[in-house]
Amino acid sequence: MTWIDLGNPFPREEWEQYDLFQWETGQVQRLPVGSLGASPALFDVLQQRRTSRQFGPLGDAELADFFWHACRSLETWPSDLGFELEHRSAPSAGAIHPIHLVINRPGDARWWLYEPRGHLLIELPSASGLLSGLLAHSREVLDAPEATELLFLAEPGKTMSKYADGCSLIWRDTGALLGVMALAAQGLGLSFCPLGITGEPWASSLAKQRQLVGVGLALLGSASPTASR
Ligand SMILES: Cc1cc2nc3c(=O)[nH]c(=O)nc-3n(C[C@H](O)[C@H](O)[C@H](O)COP(=O)(O)O)c2cc1C
Numbered sequence: 301m302t303w304i305d306l307g308n309p310f311p312r313e314e315w316e317q318y319d320l321f322q323w324e325t326g327q328v329q330r331l332p333v334g335s336l337g338a339s340p341a342l343f344d345v346l347q348q349r350r351t352s353r354q355f356g357p358l359g360d361a362e363l364a365d366f367f368w369h370a371c372r373s374l375e376t377w378p379s380d381l382g383f384e385l386e387h388r389s390a391p392s393a394g395a396i397h398p399i400h401l402v403i404n405r406p407g408d409a410r411w412w413l414y415e416p417r418g419h420l421l422i423e424l425p426s427a428s429g430l431l432s433g434l435l436a437h438s439r440e441v442l443d444a445p446e447a448t449e450l451l452f453l454a455e456p457g458k459t460m461s462k463y464a465d466g467c468s469l470i471w472r473d474t475g476a477l478l479g480v481m482a483l484a485a486q487g488l489g490l491s492f493c494p495l496g497i498t499g500e501p502w503a504s505s506l507a508k509q510r511q512l513v514g515v516g517l518a519l520l521g522s523a524s525p526t527a528s529r
Contacts, residue, residue: 329421402431502514
């Protein structure tokens with residue numbers, strides 16, 4: 301067995317200023333506010349959560365609900381790192397939240413960035429070409445043509461600006477986010493399945509100089525009537 305030692309993260313004595321990645325953007329799609337209807341009790345959701353590999357099509361309102369509860373930014377405040385820190389449903393080392401979500405919906409070649417502060421989707425015009433191989437790769441792992449693909453795209457420089465040897469924090473942030481998303485999907489009655497593939501080598505082609513790196517994928521859809529474990 302080969303265990304890759306990612307080092308022992310430690311806050312730097314002097315934080316480094318980080319310049320955020322500048323996205324090349326296209327259309328913007330505002331998402332509706334999440335529904336605040338009756339929700340199942342947390343402990344029931346914890347008991348019931350299951351990975352589902354059967355996906356029906358997801359409406360925009362359901363997608364918006366999912367992002368609203370699992371991913372949106374709840375509070376922001378200034379920092380000396382060159383970007384704002386945030387509070388969201390998922391914990392993140394240093395409140396840095398270095399994982400972006402880039403999504404592809406069935407029947408649409410475009411990929412969209414979820415913007416957690418504005419609760420909106422931003423089209424990434426160059427991504428459809430750069431990530432088409434990733435879609436095919438994902439379907440080799442789990443063929444789910446009706447599922448929405450969620451790419452976890454890390455911007456490690458955010459975390460590294462505060463922590464030396466911070467690589468493992470990125471992976472742990474990804475896991476924390478995955479757990480919250482799985483519970484949110486269960487609570488909303490949606491199908492959710494993480495994928496073990498990272499999204500590489502396609503994901504990092506979205507930025508020059510490896511400013512972005514793929515750290516996982518997940519599939520999301522409505523609960524299919526034929527869903528089974
Ligand atoms: C990091 C991670 C990667 C996973 N990768 C895959 C995958 O590639 N394909 C798949 O069908 N399920 C994948 N799963 C789902 C697991 O197989 C699933 O969680 C496991 O079978 C336990 O089932 P449960 O989630 O219903 O408890 C993954 C789960 C995690 C947390």
